[in-house]
Amino acid sequence: MKKYNFKKLWNIFFSFLKIGGFTLGGGYAMIPLIKREVCEKQKWLSEEEFLDGLAAAQSSPGPIAVNISIYSGYNAQGIPGMLVATLGTVLPSFVIIIAIAMLFREFADQKVVRKAFSALEPAVVALIAVPLIDMAKKSGINKRNIWLPFIAALLVGLLNVTPVIIILISILYTLWETRK
Numbered sequence: 001m002k003k004y005n006f007k008k009l010w011n012i013f014f015s016f017l018k019i020g021g022f023t024l025g026g027g028y029a030m031i032p033l034i035k036r037e038v039c040e041k042q043k044w045l046s047e048e049e050f051l052d053g054l055a056a057a058q059s060s061p062g063p064i065a066v067n068i069s070i071y072s073g074y075n076a077q078g079i080p081g082m083l084v085a086t087l088g089t090v091l092p093s094f095v096i097i098i099a100i101a102m103l104f105r106e107f108a109d110q111k112v113v114r115k116a117f118s119a120l121e122p123a124v125v126a127l128i129a130v131p132l133i134d135m136a137k138k139s140g141i142n143k144r145n146i147w148l149p150f151i152a153a154l155l156v157g158l159l160n161v162t163p164v165i166i167i168l169i170s171i172l173y174t175l176w177e178t179r180k
Helices: 006-021 027-041 047-059 064-107 111-138 147-157 163-178
Strands: none
Touching (some): 006 027, 006 064, 027 047, 027 064, 027 111, 047 111
């Protein structure tokens, strides 16, 4: 029977609890914090392993933050690591949503509440843009292939093409490019 390091499991849980509790903007806003925690601070993953996990997390069903937490926790401490990382990631949101749901009816129509939510929107956009730019730099986007992510975004965003088709086309294009 495999022995697990309970101190490390607690550390995994607490790391993802902090990230889940103090990140506004959802999954994509969490990515730079998760990367900093698992690659730089805790050194559970290398940057290359993190990018591989991020690619898998993006192409898997479910929220990206939960998927990358599962990947990171599993790599750090197996199945128990995966479970505590996932719990740490989702627990703050669950508690906050329950609290908001209980209070929302009472305060939703107040002007200050509406203004607070409006004020958060630009910050959320910035928190999503930072990991996007970072991923673009590290994934080999250059002058020759910069058009690929733009075409994919237009196809998905404007023409409602399913991302599965974009992924399959990207795989075929990559195979075709590497055979040259």
